[in-house]
Amino acid sequence: MVKLTDFQIAFSGLKLGNHLFDFQIEDTFFQLFDYAELNSGQINTIILLQKKSNMLELEFQIKGSVTLACDTCTEDYIQSIEGNYKQIVKFSDLVEPEEIDEIIILPTKEHKLEFAHQLYEYIHLSLPIRRIHADKADCNQEMLEKIEELAYQEPEVVDPRWSALQNLKK
Numbered sequence: 001m002v003k004l005t006d007f008q009i010a011f012s013g014l015k016l017g018n019h020l021f022d023f024q025i026e027d028t029f030f031q032l033f034d035y036a037e038l039n040s041g042q043i044n045t046i047i048l049l050q051k052k053s054n055m056l057e058l059e060f061q062i063k064g065s066v067t068l069a070c071d072t073c074t075e076d077y078i079q080s081i082e083g084n085y086k087q088i089v090k091f092s093d094l095v096e097p098e099e100i101d102e103i104i105i106l107p108t109k110e111h112k113l114e115f116a117h118q119l120y121e122y123i124h125l126s127l128p129i130r131r132i133h134a135d136k137a138d139c140n141q142e143m144l145e146k147i148e149e150l151a152y153q154e155p156e157v158v159d160p161r162w163s164a165l166q167n168l169k170k
C-alpha cells in the first residue's frame with residue numbers, strides 16, 4: 001500500500017545545486033485521495049530540484065496516461081497527459097506553514113517536502129477540457145445509439161398554430 005510519505009524529498013541532506021528525482025505513479029497513488037474522478041493511471045514524474053542557500057526551486061515534469069470517462073459515449077478511455085509545473089519552497093518561522101500560488105512556506109527546521117498533494121493537483125491541471133476518444137470510431141457505438149435514441153424520445157414542442165386549429169375543429 002502506498003503512503004503519502006512515499007512521496008517526499010528529504011532536502012536537508014542535499015548539497016546546494018541541482019538534484020533529480022524520479023517517481024513512478026501507479027493506480028495505487030490515486031487511492032491516497034478521496035476523489036472519484038481519477039482512479040487509474042501510469043505517470044512518470046521527474047522532479048528537478050535546485051537547492052539554494054535560502055530556498056528550493058522545483059520543477060515537476062509529468063508524463064503518462066490516465067483513465068477518463070469519454071464525454072461522448074461515457075465509456076472509459078486512456079488519455080495521455082503531459083505537463084510542467086514550478087514550485088518554490090521558502091522558509092520562515094514568522095508565518096504559519098502555508099501555500100500561496102507557487103510558493104510554499106515551511107518552518108526553518110523542516111527537512112523534508114511532501115508533494116503528493118501537489119502532484120495530484122498537477123495531474124488534474126494536465127487533464128484536457130474535452131475528454132473524448134481520440135477517434136470517434138473508438139467510441140462505444142452501442143452506447144452512442146442509445147444516447148441518440150434517448151434524444152429522440154424527448155417530447156416534441158407543439159406548434160401553437162396547430163393547437164389553435166385543433167381547437168377550432170372542436
Ligand SMILES: [Zn+2]
Nearest residue numbers: 070073133139
Ligand atoms: Zn467515446
